[in-house]
Amino acid sequence: MATAAPPAHDAGKKEGSGNGPKYHVDIEGTIYEWDQPTITVADIRRLGNLPSDTPVMIIDEDNNQRTLGEDEVVELKPGLGFSKKVRYQRG
Secondary structure, three states, rough: OOOOOOOOOOOOOOOOOOOHHHHHHHOOOOOOOOOEEEEEEHHHHHOOOOOOOOOOEEEEEOOOOEEEOOEEEOOOOOOOOOOOOEEEEEE
């Protein structure tokens, strides 16, 4: 099972500052740092070492899930979230 999360905004970091916002992606229970405001399905596969023949699913904060298309781009929110998270998993 793969899971990835774009957590809530971290008010302590300012966009455009030297370090920039950090994003966190939860893939199958492992948190990965990400420096971009978006992530592709190919990036999720690379980060989580997911096989190319396995569908990637997104699970939103309401626990709704759907399979992502191979060409989809997902917007992330900077910082670490402490509430429900959007996750990605194998289909």
